[in-house]
Amino acid sequence: MVIIELTNLYTLFAQNILNTNSWNPKESVAIGYSPNGAASENARINGKNHVGEEVILWEAKPDEISGADGGWNTDWHNIDHNTTYRFSVWLKKTNSNHGSSYLGFYANNTGSLTLTNTYNGNPYFWYGDLPKLNRWYLVVGYVHKSSHTGTTHIGGIYDGATGEKVRSITDFKLKNTVTSVKHRSYLYYDTNTLDRQYFYEPRIDPINGKEPSIDALLKINEHAKLIVTYDTASNQTQTFYCDDPATCSPDRARTARKRKQQSVTTKTTNELSDDFLDAIRIYPNPTSGIVTFEFEEKLIENSLSVKLYNTASILIKDFGLKKELQFDFSEMASGVYFLHIHTNKGTSITKKIIKK
Numbered sequence: 001m002v003i004i005e006l007t008n009l010y011t012l013f014a015q016n017i018l019n020t021n022s023w024n025p026k027e028s029v030a031i032g033y034s035p036n037g038a039a040s041e042n043a044r045i046n047g048k049n050h051v052g053e054e055v056i057l058w059e060a061k062p063d064e065i066s067g068a069d070g071g072w073n074t075d076w077h078n079i080d081h082n083t084t085y086r087f088s089v090w091l092k093k094t095n096s097n098h099g100s101s102y103l104g105f106y107a108n109n110t111g112s113l114t115l116t117n118t119y120n121g122n123p124y125f126w127y128g129d130l131p132k133l134n135r136w137y138l139v140v141g142y143v144h145k146s147s148h149t150g151t152t153h154i155g156g157i158y159d160g161a162t163g164e165k166v167r168s169i170t171d172f173k174l175k176n177t178v179t180s181v182k183h184r185s186y187l188y189y190d191t192n193t194l195d196r197q198y199f200y201e202p203r204i205d206p207i208n209g210k211e212p213s214i215d216a217l218l219k220i221n222e223h224a225k226l227i228v229t230y231d232t233a234s235n236q237t238q239t240f241y242c243d244d245p246a247t248c249s250p251d252r253a254r255t256a257r258k259r260k261q262q263s264v265t266t267k268t269t270n271e272l273s274d275d276f277l278d279a280i281r282i283y284p285n286p287t288s289g290i291v292t293f294e295f296e297e298k299l300i301e302n303s304l305s306v307k308l309y310n311t312a313s314i315l316i317k318d319f320g321l322k323k324e325l326q327f328d329f330s331e332m333a334s335g336v337y338f339l340h341i342h343t344n345k346g347t348s349i350t351k352k353i354i355k356k
Contacts, residue, residue, distance in 0.1 A: 015205045015206065015210060015211050015212060016203045016204065016205060017077045017079075017085075017203075017204040017205070017206070018032075018074060018077070018183060018202050018203055018204055019032060020056070020201070020202065023044045023056045023058065024044060024056070025043070025044045025045055025046055025056060027044070030044060030058075030072075032074055032075050033058075033072040033073070033074055033075075034072060034073045034074075034075075035070075035071075035072060036068045036069075036070060036071040036072055036073065036184070036186045036187075036188075037060075037062075037063075037067065037068035037069050037070050037071070037187075038063065038068075040061070040063065041060060041061050041062060041063060041068075041069050041070045042058070042059070042060065042061070042070050042071070042072075043058075043059045043061065044056055044057070044058055044059070045057050045059045047059075047198065048314070048316075049090065049136065049200050049201070050090065050092075050136035050138075050160030050161070050200075050219075050314055051160075051219050051314060051315055052314050052315045052316045052317070055200060055201075057198045057199065057200050058070075058071070058072070058198065058199040058200070059196060059197075059198055059199075060186075060187040060196065060197040060198075060199070061193075061196060062098075062099065062187060062190040062191065062192065062193060062195055063191075063193060064191050064193055065191065066189050066190075066191050067188070067189065068186065068188060069099060069186075069187040069188060069189070069190045069197075070186070070187040070197060071102070071184070071185050071186035071187055071197075071199060072184065072185065072186075072199075072202075073106070073182055073183075073184045074182050074183045074184065074202070075182070076108065076180040076181070076182055077180055077181060077182070077183075077204060078179060078180050079174075079178065079179070079180060079181050079204075079206075080206075081111070081145060081146040081174045081175070081176050081177070081178045081179070082145050082146065082147065083145055083206050083207065083208065084142060084143065084144045084145045084148065084206075084207040085142070085143045085181070085204055085205065085206055085207065086140060086141070086142055086203070086204070086205045086206075086207055086211065087103065087105055087125065087140070087141045087142070087143065087183055087203070087204055088103075088138060088139060088140045088141070088201075088202070088203045088205070088217065089103055089138075089139055089183075089185045089199055089200070089201065089202040089203070090136055090137070090138055090139075090160065090199065090200035090201050091103075091130060091136070091137055091139055091185070091197065091198070091199060091200075092130070092134070092135060092136045092137070092197070092198045092200075093129070093130050093133055093134075093187075093195070093196070093197045093198075094133060094134050094195065094196045094197075094198075095133070095192065095194045095195045095196060096133070096192050096194070096195050097129045097133065098189075098190045098191060098192040098195055099187055099188055099189045099190025099191070099192075099195070100127050100128055100129065100187075100188050100189055100190075101127065101128065101129070101130055101139075101185075101186070101187060101197060102124055102126070102127040102184070102185060102186040102187075102188060103124065103125045103126055103127075103139045103141055103169075103184075103185050104122075104123055104124035104125060104127075104141075104184050104185075104186075105123060105125075105141070105143060105172070105181050105182060105183060105184060106123075106181060106182040106184065107123075107143070107174060107175070107178045107180075107181050108178060108179060108180050108181070109175065109177035109178055109179065110175065110177070111174055111175035111176075111177050111178030112143075112172055112174075112175070112178075113172060113173045113174065113175050114172060114173070115144070115148075115150065115151045115153070115171055115172070115173055116151065117173075119175075120172065123172050124170070125139070125140075125141025125142075125155050125169045125170050125171070125172070126139060126141065126155070126157065126167075126169035126170065127188075130157070131157070131159070131166050131167065134311075135159070135160065135161065136160030136161075136200075136314070137157050137158060137159060137160055137166075138157070138158040138160060138214075138217060138218060139157050139158075139169070139185075140155050140156055140157075140158065140169075140214065140217075141155040141169055141170070141171065141172075142154055142155050142171045142172075142207075143171070143172045143173065143174055143181070144171060144172070144173040144174070145173070145174060146173065146174045146175060146176040146178070148173045152171075153168055153169065153170055153171040154171060155168065155169040155170065155171050156168050156169055157169060158214065158218060160218070160314070161314060163215070163218045181204070183202055183203075183204050185199055185202060201217075203217075279295060279296035279298055279299035280293065280294070280295055280296075280299065280339075280341070280349070280351060281293070281294040281295075282294075282339070282351055282353060285353050285354060286353075286354035286355070286356045287329050287353065287354070287355060287356065288329070288330065288355070288356045289328060289329060289330045290326055290327070290328045290329070290330070291326065291327050291328075291329060291353060292324060292325070292326050293306075293319075293324070293325040293326070293327070293339065294323065294324050295322075295323055295324075295325075295341075297323070299341070299343075300321055300322075300323060302343045302344050303321055303341055303342065303343050303344070304342045304343065304344055305318070305319075305321075305340075305341070305342045306318075306319040306320075306321060306325065306339065306340070306341050307319065307339070307340050307342075308327060308337060308338070308339055308340075308353075309337065309338045309340060310333075310335070310336075310337055310338075311335060311336050311337075311338075316332075316337065329353070329355045332355050333355070334355050334356060335354075335355055336352055336353070336354055336355075337352070337353045337354075337355060338350055338351070338352060338353070339351040339352075339353060
């Protein structure tokens with residue numbers, strides 16, 4: 001699921017003007033970042049990003065007062081007004097849609113302009129509610145060079161599970177007096193103390209031909225196949241990316257319904273996976289801790305991958321092929337998880353695990 005060529009790693013890190021090395025869960029401050037709101041509303045914690053990697057997140061924890069509720073303004077960073085810059089950050093909101101999420105910037109010397117050359121002293125690429133709760137989104141805004149004459153907005157919000165651009169947002173441009181900018185991302189006007197907003201990997205990338213692509217930031221394999229799964233009642237349960245399209249198939253429930261409607265009597269490829277349904281044993285399920293997955297030999301011999309996803313379609317674990325596997329759910333959030341087994345018959349099997 002996660003593919004980043006080694007040759008792109010240097011670019012990913014070298015291009016970013018911002019530095020998050022000071023994001024330390026053990027420290028109350030983050031050098032280079034001025035908290036938005038009270039100190040109690042801002043923290044750095046250990047967590048997982050949109051592809052399940054262990055990372056340090058910035059956590060916004062709103063109090064019951066309506067106002068600034070978490071996030072940051074960075075220090076000033078020197079730039080060249082003859083260059084276009086891309087501002088981005090990963091955001092995830094949990095619990096409710098109280099308040100609003102923001103991504104914006106500041107430019108010195110009254111240098112933040114709309115694409116029609118009007119001064120805007122409080123420029124935001126976007127603010128509002130993310131499309132869905134409990135889901136990572138990459139928010140991307142562009143500040144074009146001072147000589148820019150176009151009026152098309154190319155910034156957007158990208159779904160961290162599917163990689164799709166789900167919303168367009170506002171672009172700006174630089175006045176020729178600008179010498180430095182700030183990156184800012186906030187949670188504002190949220191009075192629900194149970195809400196949390198998480199921030200990850202803020203960036204300012206100069207657009208000079210060396211910047212990482214949006215696909216590289218998304219870390220989604222562009223050749224992967226998006227699979228939609230359904231339950232037996234025809235309800236969509238989730239979507240997820242399959243690394244190797246040759247091993248993926250549509251969901252079994254939907255294919256089974258179509259097969260029934262067409263009165264097919266021959267044994268289809270998806271029917272072959274029925275032979276494996278009883279070849280998996282998962283216990284305990286529901287669970288609050290370690291779960292054991294046992295696979296019969298016939299399934300191991302015909303399987304290509306075994307992967308665990310959450311309901312947001314984020315890859316949690318890519319297992320090796322063994323007769324017995326274990327996974328510790330004790331530190332995982334309560335809810336539903338899915339174990340996907342892809343076979344060399346071109347089929348897939350999905351099993352649900354419930355974390356109490």
